[in-house]
Amino acid sequence: MTWQGSLLHIHIAPAASYEMEELAEAQLIAGRGLAGDRYYLGTGTYSPKPDVREVTLIEVEVLEAIAKGEPKIPGFKGTLKPEDHRRNLTTRGVPLNHLVGKRFRVGETVLRAARMNFPCKYIEELLGMSGLYEGLLNRSGLNCSIEVGGIIRPGDPILPMDE
Amino acid sequence: MGSPRIIMKLIVAGVHDEPGDVRVIELRHPRKPLLPRFEPGSHVDVHLPDGKVRQYSLCGDPEDLSRYTIAVKRETGGRGGSAWIHDTIAPGAELPVSAPRNHFPLRECDGPVLLLAGGIGITPILAMARALCRQRKTFELHYFSRSRSLAPLLGTLEKIIGSESLRLHFDDQVETRQDIDSLLLARPRGAQLYYCGPPGFMAAVAQASGHWPDGTVHFEAFQPPARDDAPPEPFTIVLRNGTVVPVPADESALSAIRAAGVLLMASCENGVCGTCECGYLAGQPIHRDAVLSNDARDRRFIPCVSRATGVLKLDL
Numbered sequence: 001m002t003w004q005g006s007l008l009h010i011h012i013a014p015a016a017s018y019e020m021e022e023l024a025e026a027q028l029i030a031g032r033g034l035a036g037d038r039y040y041l042g043t044g045t046y047s048p049k050p051d052v053r054e055v056t057l058i059e060v061e062v063l064e065a066i067a068k069g070e071p072k073i074p075g076f077k078g079t080l081k082p083e084d085h086r087r088n089l090t091t092r093g094v095p096l097n098h099l100v101g102k103r104f105r106v107g108e109t110v111l112r113a114a115r116m117n118f119p120c121k122y123i124e125e126l127l128g129m130s131g132l133y134e135g136l137l138n139r140s141g142l143n144c145s146i147e148v149g150g151i152i153r154p155g156d157p158i159l160p161m162d163e
Numbered sequence: 164m165g166s167p168r169i170i171m172k173l174i175v176a177g178v179h180d181e182p183g184d185v186r187v188i189e190l191r192h193p194r195k196p197l198l199p200r201f202e203p204g205s206h207v208d209v210h211l212p213d214g215k216v217r218q219y220s221l222c223g224d225p226e227d228l229s230r231y232t233i234a235v236k237r238e239t240g241g242r243g244g245s246a247w248i249h250d251t252i253a254p255g256a257e258l259p260v261s262a263p264r265n266h267f268p269l270r271e272c273d274g275p276v277l278l279l280a281g282g283i284g285i286t287p288i289l290a291m292a293r294a295l296c297r298q299r300k301t302f303e304l305h306y307f308s309r310s311r312s313l314a315p316l317l318g319t320l321e322k323i324i325g326s327e328s329l330r331l332h333f334d335d336q337v338e339t340r341q342d343i344d345s346l347l348l349a350r351p352r353g354a355q356l357y358y359c360g361p362p363g364f365m366a367a368v369a370q371a372s373g374h375w376p377d378g379t380v381h382f383e384a385f386q387p388p389a390r391d392d393a394p395p396e397p398f399t400i401v402l403r404n405g406t407v408v409p410v411p412a413d414e415s416a417l418s419a420i421r422a423a424g425v426l427l428m429a430s431c432e433n434g435v436c437g438t439c440e441c442g443y444l445a446g447q448p449i450h451r452d453a454v455l456s457n458d459a460r461d462r463r464f465i466p467c468v469s470r471a472t473g474v475l476k477l478d479l
Contacts, residue, residue, distance in 0.1 A: 018170045018259070045426075126169055 005093030005158040007106055008060055009082040012037035016045040017126060020083045028055060028109045030149040034088050045122060051143070052114035058087040058141030059096055066135055076135025086123055087141045094158050096142040103147060107156030110148035117141040168262040169199070170210060175256045176230060183308070184237040185283060185315035186249055189223075189230045190260060197228040203290035204267035204357075204383070207231060208430055209248070210259035216430045217244040220286035220359075220383070221263060222316065224293055231260065234315060236283040261430075266437060266454060267357070267383040269294060274353020276302035279343075279368055281360025282309075285316050287383055288359055292324055303328055305346065307364065310335045347371040356380045377457070384435065384453040398471045402479050403444075416466035416475075425479055427466070434468030442478030446471055 011020040015038050026034055033040030033054040039047060046053065063085070069077030082090045089106070099113040119136035177189035192198055203225060206218045223232030238245045252258065267287055269276070276295055280288040285306060295302045304324060308314035311333050320329060332341040347356070347368070356379060358368045365384055372380045400408040400416060402425065410419040417429055417439050430438040434452035443464045449472065452465035464477065 015170075017168065017261075019172070 003093060003095060003160060005091050007089060007152060007154055007156040007158055008092055009090040009154055010034075010152065011083055011086075011088055011090075013086070014038060014041070015043040016047075020086060022083060025151055025153040027151055028106075028111075028146045028149045030146045032146070032149075037088060052145050053143055054145045055089065055111060056087040056117055056141055056143050057089040057091055057094070057096055058085055058117070059094060059139070060090050060092045062136070062139045062141075063090070065139075076131040078129055078132065078135070080127075080129070080132070084127055085141075086126075087117065089152075091158055097139070099142060099160075103161040105157070105159045105161060107152045108148075108150040109146065109152055110161065111144040112147050113142050113144050115143050117143050168208070168264060170208075170259050170261050171198075172257050173198075173231070173260045175252055175254050175258060178252065178254055181234065181315040182317065183282060183313040183315045184249075185234050186237070186252070187222075187232060187234045187316075188248070188252060188258075189232050190258060191230050193257075198231055199262045200228060201225055201231075201263035202265050203269055203294040204287045205263035205265040205290070206267075206287070206383075207233065207263050208261035208436065209233070209244075210261070211244055211247060215242070215244060216436070217248075218431060218436055220267075220290065222286040222289045225290065226297075231263075234283065234286050236315070264437075267359070267381065269357070270355060270381070272353065272355050274355065275351050276300060277347075277351075277354055277356045278302060278304040279307070279346075279356070279358035279360070280304070281307045281358075281364030282313075283315055284358070284360030284364065284385075285314075285320070286359075288357065289316055289320060289323075291357060292320070292328075296323060296325075296328075303330060305330045305332060305341060307332045307341070307360070309333065343367050344371045347375070350375050350379070354379065357382070359383045361385070395470055396472075399474045400471075401474060401476045403477070410470070415468065416464075416470065420466060420477070420479065427479070429467055432467040434465055437465065439467050440465055444476040444478050446475035447473065448475055 010023040010026045012023060012034055013020045028034055038044035039053040063080050066078060066080050097116060100116060103110055103112045117140040119133050119140040121133050124132045171192060173190040174193050175188055176191040179187050181187055201221050206220045208216045208218055210216055219233040219235060221231055222234050235245050235248045237249045269291055278288045278291055292304050331339055333339050356372055356375060395412050397412045398410050400410055406423060408419050408423045410416050420427055428438050430436045435454060437454040441464055442462055448464050449470045450460050451468040454465055455463050
């Protein structure tokens with residue numbers, strides 16, 4: 001599979017339920033997370049539940065499909081802005097669902113995709129967007145661990161490694 | 164489960180003092196021109212640095228979303244939240260504040276509206292009065308205070324509300340005093356009553372309005388009504404999947420449920436915010452919250468303060 005994508009936005013939140021804040025650059029720390037983010041600090045909603053949440057990603061293409069209301073089934077339509085979806089990184093041109101178990105580069109860093117992200121009712125209630133849960137099923141992004149840390153910035157290329 | 168709300172790191176844009184040791188704080192969003200919408204009666208959670216959370220009513224104009232306005236009375240015998248705000252908060256400070264929630268909404272009604280406020284209880288009532296003025300509804304606001312010189316937000320009230328709708332009652336001005344029992348004795352046809360104030364005031368209005376029909380009396384308390392119940396006793400919670408969770412006398416149902424691995428949001432842990440609200444399917448709860456309506460008490464439960472006799476089956 002050959003593809004080449006890019007990093008559009010970086011967001012962090014200091015603790016559960018706090019608004020996401022956009023960063024112009026961020027530090028990824030191998031085996032830990034994104035400096036300043038709730039899952040790096042252990043203050044996230046799901047921090048007490050062990051799992052891989054060092055960094056989470058979602059495709060901007062999903063946000064665009066949701067804005068159009070596609071597909072018609074489940075048929076959720078709404079504006080889900082990059083600062084609202086609560087994933088850390090918004091990507092373009094990256095087939096996230098296909099990367100489970102694989103490594104890929106984001107700028108100078110290397111991530112390993114642990115599992116597909118699963119949407120939660122929590123975000124639906126937090127944003128007051130009923131139906132968002134179903135709207136994100138199977139396209140809710142990726143939970144990754146960080147194998148090689150470093151500094152990332154919007155505009156960084158995202159590239160496959162394990163072909 | 165009560166719905167979680169976004170927490171925003173708002174910036175203190177203005178601070179001024181009002182009579183009665185009250186500080187009025189205006190908050191703006193650091194990046195967004197408009198804050199989330201709110202209705203009269205809404206409150207926000209203010210998150211303090213020690214992790215505690217305090218609820219304050221929004222007393223500003225719901226049509227002006229460029230800012231939120233809260234009024235904080237310094238409670239010298241309180242739990243320390245208001246003192247921290249008074250001593251620390253200055254223009255430019257950052258204050259984590261939740262999106263608003265409303266447990267005290269104005270209902271649609273054709274009849275007259277009666278608003279009663281005691282002291283700092285004026286904060287949600289002021290927002291209601293603004294809305295009623297704008298809708299040109301018939302209402303009367305009775306504001307009770309020990310003295311004119313101790314009545315917070317009085318200047319704002321007198322600017323917004325015509326004298327035909329505003330009744331002021333000061334303990335130190337005999338001619339202005341009003342007996343609450345006689346005020347509420349006859350209920351005008353179709354009338355709805357809303358009240359907010361300190362515990363003694365709440366008890367007096369509750370008693371004086373006891374004969375008003377269900378669904379016509381609405382209130383918001385700063386703290387759950389004082390009770391002289393027997394000390395808490397242990398009881399047992401059963402979850403939907405059959406898990407049995409013993410609740411010792413010295414532990415809350417909330418902490419016992421959490422220890423059993425159920426993810427449950429909570430905020431005030433004092434029975435007033437409703438964040439940890441959940442349903443129950445069977446059993447006899449002892450409700451100790453100040454959130455649930457009498458109606459809701461047949462099926463809902465606030466585990467941070469409420470308890471039960473024997474076994475309580477929760478919808479969790």
